[in-house]
Amino acid sequence: MSSATPLSTAIEIRHGHMPLVVARLRGPDVSSTLVEIEQRYGDAPGFFEDEPLLLDLLEWPDSNRQPAPLEIQALLDGLRRIGLRPLAYRGGSPTWQQALQARGLVPSDLHGAGAVRPVEAAQPPAPSPASPAPASVAASAPTALVVDRPLRSGQQVYARGRDLVVLAMVNPGAEVIADGHIHVYAPLRGRAMAGARGLAEARIFALALEPELVSIAGVYRTAEAPWPEEVRGKPAQVRLTSGPEGDKLLFEPFS
Template structure:
């Protein structure tokens, strides 16, 4: 005897697949004290930047026997506004601790910039970071056509930022992709804010308080090179045997236009 089942949909709910974009923190050390110091140093430049973001912990760069004080790490991440929800990679002991902490196993989860170069740590003066946050792929640009005053902050989430007016001292321009300032840049410029090491910073008059790409930064406490100071210039990140460093180069606009 055959039986039929009603295909009528419930009126009170629906069940559908959903994709949740995650920030990914790839751990390179289980030392929570070191992680805390370096994470606070990095996030201090962009306070509130990751507020309320769901987070994927990636243990794949750790030895499977590395002990991670996960409760302390999760408390630290939540203090910084992050919401740890899942993990991937790691050994059996790490997996058991993650499960006990209520994290979801997400072995197939991928950050949107997994194929991009790794995010780097602040090189001046902070030590190399053990954790990295990977970036989403930038899409269309956010265009700002007004001057930015001290205390103002603009963030181009998941895309490039184009500013057509002056960025005054005390102002901040932040982008997950590139930053273009077609005016004097006198405040802070943070490109590749979620780890895009290919991001660049461009300005028609280079006079910043700070520039940063994928966490590698330099401040005006060290005088800017004469060849770029108050000139058209761009900044990029270069990796080499000695680590990551920012390269600043003048833009010869006249010869390019010829």
């Protein structure tokens, strides 16, 4: 008498799709990459939430000096400090591949970053036209995060997966970050980063625009270059536009 076939098993292994953050490394060396990671994310340790990472080395020029294993270890440590979990890589010289495999990373031929825009390292901030299309954060954002108190220097607010609404002043040295839009119904004098995970349609709105830095989907501009006179200290919005020369920020007064 034969036994019945089990309806379930203790383990079932299937091929699946894991969305990955992609860090595209372009050189010229690991030190430059670490400096840029610190500049972009040094004030926000844990910006990412232990998210799996694919290191993209396809654009690392063969003519660049190949890094030593200790430099590669320092790079991986720097990525982990901001909340990323390096799991895989693609491309790279034998030096890169041997060092990464020795540290537990596996080769991959994945194309795209699933739900997250690539993290560009050691390059100008404008995103590459070949970058995977970011998922729409706004579509999944149920409500905005509302802050009704002034933000002082050193304070940071991050609206993960939604818009951010600030009803009081954002003082110099403070930082507001959102995966969606940022609305500041008061003077904006600190730093504002909208579309933090790649939503290029995100915008920044302020009743008095005089920030230290604004950024949308990784494209940023600082106060080192004077703000356009028609928007400085006035009600205005900032949005991202694309043209023959690449992506740039557009500053528009409220009519």
